[in-house]
Amino acid sequence: MSHTAHIPSHRKPRRNASKTALRAGVAGGVLSTIAVAGAAGPAQAEPVTQTIEMPTITSGLSTAVAASAQATxxxxxxxxxxxxxxxxxxxxxxxxxxxxxxxxxxxxxxxxxxxxxxxxxxxxxxxxxxxxxxxxxxxxGSHTGTAASTSSSSSSSSSSSSSSSNATGSAAAVIAFAQAQVGDAYVPGGTGPNSWDCSGLVQAAFRSVNIDLPRVSQSQSTAGTQVSLSNLQPGDILYWGGAGSAYHVGIYVGNGQFVGAQNSSTGVVQRPLSYDPPSGAVRVL
Incomplete structure (x- = not known):
């Protein structure tokens, strides 16, 4: 018999292989946890630098630039x-x-x-x-040397010229109005009461008997019935120039005389027909 036959063995008994592996796994897990915890400890982590690639927008940018250019x-x-x-x-x-x-x-x-x-x-x-x-x-003047009878006749004519006419009614009123203006001034376009032109005086004289005549001499020369100068009556309208184109008018007051606004030098005057022979006459009354 061996001298060691009764000495107990100090070997640990063999463990089952599966148990051994399990223990090793557990230990490894614990160590891994410790390692991770240690890594997450006070030590500072290194900054992570990462490059991010942006998506390519070349086609969209070109469209936007083109639209902006078109708008501009x-x-x-x-x-x-x-x-x-x-x-x-x-x-x-x-x-x-x-x-x-x-x-x-x-x-x-x-x-x-x-x-x-x-x-x-x-x-x-x-x-x-x-x-x-x-x-x-x-x-x-050519007749100044005529006979005394002629002079007497002239004096008689002059005397009758200065006398008033024997007109009556409306004619007398027209003549009276015209003669009342003798001595007033002649002013182109004048219609009274103290200055007149030729047609303005005639129009006002007939208006005094409620007869409205045209304003200008051309129209007044055709306002009534044409009469001969040899058949004049007091109140007839005398005109100088053609009928419808007369440049001057006056009023026949009888006894071979007329009243008219002649010009700026004479004003309104009463004169014999021989002073300024008229071209024709019209009868309104």
Whole structure:
């Protein structure tokens, strides 16, 4: 018998392999947990740097840039169109203002021309009457050496000329009105009460008996019935020039005399027909 046969063995008994593996697994898990906890401890973690790739937007950006460029171009076109419209409006306003000024200038020129023509016509009328008076004066002078009977006849005619007419009714009223204005001033376009032109006086005289005559001598020369100068009656309208184109009118007051607003030199006068022989006459009364 061996001398060690009765000495107990100090070996640990063998463990089952599965138990051993289980224990090893548990130990490994514990160690892993400790290791992770240690890693999460006070020690500072290294910063993580990561590069992020952005998605490519080249196609979308190109579309946006193109749309923006188109919008900008449209705004520029709109501004240019507005500028053109404003310029056109300014040009039109300037043209209209110029046209208005030109129209005013032409109107003033026309008015001045008409005034000059009227003054010229009045001057011609006065010159014509002056010539007629000169002719009559020369004719009268050629008869100064006539017989005493002629002188007596002239004196008688003069005396009858200065006497009032024997008119009655409306004719007498017209004549009275006209004779009452003798001595008043002659003013072109005058209609009274203290200054007259020829047709203004005639119109006012007939208006005093409620007869309305046209304002101008041309129309007054055709306002009634044409009568012969050899068949005149008090109250007839005398005219100088043609019927419908007369340049002067007066009122026959009888006894071979008339009253008329002659010109600015004489004013309203009563004169014999020989002073300024008329061209014709019309009868209204």
């Amino acid at each position: 171009q449209q705004v520029a076109q709109d501004l240019q169109t507005q500028a053109q419209e404003d310029a056109a409006a300014a040009t039109a306003a300037k043209t209209a203002k110029k046209a208005k000024a030109e129209a005013v200038r032409k109107a003033e020129a026309k008015k001045k021309a008409e005034a000059a023509a009227k003054a010229k016509a009045e001057a011609a009328e006065r010159a014509s009457r002056s010539t007629a008076r000169t002719t009559l004066s020369a004719t009268s």
